[in-house]
Amino acid sequence: MIFYYSILNAFLFFVNNGYFNKSGSEIDVFSxxxxxxxxxSTITTLGYSEIKPTNIWSQxxxxxxxxMxxxxxxxxxxxxxxxYMNKLLNEE
Incomplete structure (x- = not known):
């Protein structure tokens, strides 16, 4: 699932450069x-904030x-x- 979303996010970026913003960088070049x-980091809810979605679709x-x-x-x-609960109940 992570690969799917990363491909989708990369596609959005390459369609329109304004969908994401890299914090602390003047030039938004992504790999x-x-x-x-x-x-x-998004799917694991860590959210380090290096890349920020700036458009409604990317958000x-x-x-x-x-x-998800x-x-x-x-x-x-x-x-x-x-x-675990089924195992505990079956032991009794």
Missing amino acids: YWEFLFYSA IISLTELY GMFIVIFVFGNFISL
């Missing part, structure tokens, strides 16, 4: 690896990526807790 890092994509990351974490932990 695919920077978008991969941005997607990984919407970033928000959906953030919510939170959903995955909640789903995985929910399944682990469910398996």
Whole structure:
């Protein structure tokens, strides 16, 4: 999923250069690896803020990526807790 969003973000950047802004830089030149890092930090909810979405479409994509990351974490932990509780109840 991280790769999908990084490709989507890179596509948005190459379509229109104004979708993202690199903090502390006058020139906004990005590589695919920077978008991969941005997607990984967004989906894991770290958000280092090196790259900021500046257009409504890039902000919407970033928000959906953030919510998908939170959903995955909640789903995985929910399944682990469910398996653990089923194991505890079956032992009694």
